[in-house]
Amino acid sequence: MIKVAVLGAKGKMGAQTCQAVEASDDLELVAALDQGDDLDELTTAKAEVVVDFTRPEVVMDNLGWCIGHGIHAVVGTTGFTEERLATLRSQLEASSGMGVLIAPNFSIGAVLMMQFAAKAAPYYESVEIIELHHPDKVDAPSGTAQRTAQLIAEARQTAGSAPNPDATSTGIEGARGADVDGIPVHSVRLRGLVAHQEVLLGDVGETLSIRHDSMHRESFMAGVLLGVRKIVGTPGLTVGLEHFMDLS
Amino acid sequence: MIKVAVLGAKGKMGAQTCQAVEASDDLELVAALDQGDDLDELTTAKAEVVVDFTRPEVVMDNLGWCIGHGIHAVVGTTGFTEERLATLRSQLEASSGMGVLIAPNFSIGAVLMMQFAAKAAPYYESVEIIELHHPDKVDAPSGTAQRTAQLIAEARQTAGSAPNPDATSTGIEGARGADVDGIPVHSVRLRGLVAHQEVLLGDVGETLSIRHDSMHRESFMAGVLLGVRKIVGTPGLTVGLEHFMDLS
Amino acid sequence: MIKVAVLGAKGKMGAQTCQAVEASDDLELVAALDQGDDLDELTTAKAEVVVDFTRPEVVMDNLGWCIGHGIHAVVGTTGFTEERLATLRSQLEASSGMGVLIAPNFSIGAVLMMQFAAKAAPYYESVEIIELHHPDKVDAPSGTAQRTAQLIAEARQTAGSAPNPDATSTGIEGARGADVDGIPVHSVRLRGLVAHQEVLLGDVGETLSIRHDSMHRESFMAGVLLGVRKIVGTPGLTVGLEHFMDLS
């Protein structure tokens, strides 16, 4: 049984994490803290891993405290700059084998989609992305779509792929989507949808499509728990859940 | 057996029509004319229906001649203005029951997609269109996508539907597609594709998608032959293959 | 404002109907009854339309009472045999213009999918159905898929369509799905799904796909409210929500 504590336990993701930990046979929820609670409770409860879903303003202090007290951390809080990552790396090197996972995305399906798309991209002449969300979303394209496009663009650059062919010379503005590092990204906003993305890859006579449909925040929990189980044996800083998945 | 003649018989569509007529049990190919041939051959061959896949410069003369000589016509040639349609209506009224079908699209699947999308649109809060073609296509969005958007917009206006909800306030230009009469249209250009279109309709808790995939020009022949069989009993001017289909 | 009462108001569908009526500007919830409540409350509250989501054992008594007291009814309860429908028709004929709608399916999207599939089916050589649900569903294929297959089969029989072509001569049992009136139906059961169905139609060089994705019971409410608004002006018995939709 791994002893787990949650920081930001009253937030949506934190509360869901508490439930998911309690429902797991191999994990034990030993503390559920939120704003105003004392971090000393973590040592009292003998927490081995902390899951942090707090806020950018407090997460660095939380992590410094955990590393200093011999507690591993799995972090879903946002706002990690290169500078912050460098700070964490120093703190971890000075520690006795502590591990921290920073995961911009805990959705295993989204991670698989991105990794597969990047691996497949050099084998195809054309690659485009369609992302589809509910119409209350304020940004377009989604962060996941932009990240996917960047990973694809990097993989194609490394492989020396030619740019996407495109003979479009006349049309209506916007038809060909947003350009993210040379990859067209199309954003659909439709009532009834939640969060969906499809990567389309095409070459002479064939196409490959990789699609991820996410219906509930609940789907992130498998990724959070995977992080908790793996961070115990992974000293140092890990950025991205994909490093804890067997994709080779 | 209906006696059929083809004008523009050496063009791609004309040649395919000749083959399709010959392969049909209830149709007989009696003449296959192209540039330079004499229209008198049509009467010699006793053609009952002419299929015209010629050019905008000659099609009005062809049709005038046919109507004058008691031959029905099924027309895939483009370039019909309101003025041209008015001219044809007058000629047909003065004729003894002749019929002319002008069809901008002979694909039965594309016609069904457009008709269904327009009928469904008033029942949904959101409607968007994704069209996908090979990357050698010069225009975006496709003509079919623009026509579909117009039909949807008309249906929604008639029904008094509210505009698509869309909270997008930040993003990259083009992400939300081209705006065609208030309907977002997204154009994907991918090697390996031919001609595809999907209409997505969404409301609280559900979505409806209507997708048409067109792989070969051969697929237009079912529509051409449907036109030939129906025009014989349909005097006057008909614009659009949908009027010959039982969709009520 | 139409005055609406709900019978079976404590059940899932009934409770959702109460909410949906209250949220509508043109409808007023005047009574919400359940087992043990007195139907006289309906007249006291001056209900004009009753929505019945009760049980097969009581629905006929409920409807007889409503027709006798000058109240229209929209019915989602199951168990209507031909005999029951005949009884209702007699009662309605003897009434002063009352209307009853029996709807086996209040999902507007499912109704559209079924209607469109049946209309399109005679234009295609091949038709198959894939339905996809969560893995806790006990029946396969789903009732909606079976009903869709029947409607398609009827439409093809009326049009004199040939059977689906199929050269399969070797393989593994079950690969070609369940046979429902000559239409192959494939049932996928996958964790993460809710209720989805796709009708695939194919002919030389093209395919048409009509897909319905249903994520929440909430999506039925648009159909229930449509029924309430239309039943007021539709005397007699109506079976199927499609008769209240403009699909011609």
Place this chain on the structure above:
Amino acid sequence: MIKVAVLGAKGKMGAQTCQAVEASDDLELVAALDQGDDLDELTTAKAEVVVDFTRPEVVMDNLGWCIGHGIHAVVGTTGFTEERLATLRSQLEASSGMGVLIAPNFSIGAVLMMQFAAKAAPYYESVEIIELHHPDKVDAPSGTAQRTAQLIAEARQTAGSAPNPDATSTGIEGARGADVDGIPVHSVRLRGLVAHQEVLLGDVGETLSIRHDSMHRESFMAGVLLGVRKIVGTPGLTVGLEHFMDLS
């Protein structure tokens, strides 16, 4: 320039390979042999790599000859038993660094789909396969679908995954598809389709779909040429194109 010879050059795949080699800047077609031609032409032409699309009866003799004469081979011919593979391994060990690639599937997209599906499968509770082909196909499920199911089943067994959940207790025979090593496989046969396959993976709140659409035999050529370029530097026996792709 790699000097390439084709055996079975008059067959469909062989002829297409000749064209593809000639169209490549880095490959030179030095011989195109078919039944009755003398293999000595290969040495005369100084072939470095042979592509074999012949028949099971002659392929072992062809390969023995090539290995003995210092020519690498890329093989699309079928019929390789474990015994034949063992024979080839011995011959290759005794050779001076020759390489042979046996590829059951030269479609890069199909190989990617299979590899990705197998890698993703252990992360999901449910996995099913839908394969869709033209209605003239005699076997169901397709060989690719069966191979995909086997790879998925192996990956899930290695990972200790539980069987797919499935509460189906009533229904029509065949609805739940064919069972291939515990993975349900559904075979759609539809006019207008060519060769398509989708792997669906589902877990709480999310699904991942990987779909491959193959429209032309031409799409296999990228895989054949990849094999030709890589076999030159890969001594010994390689079974499966995936080993020449960077998927780690």
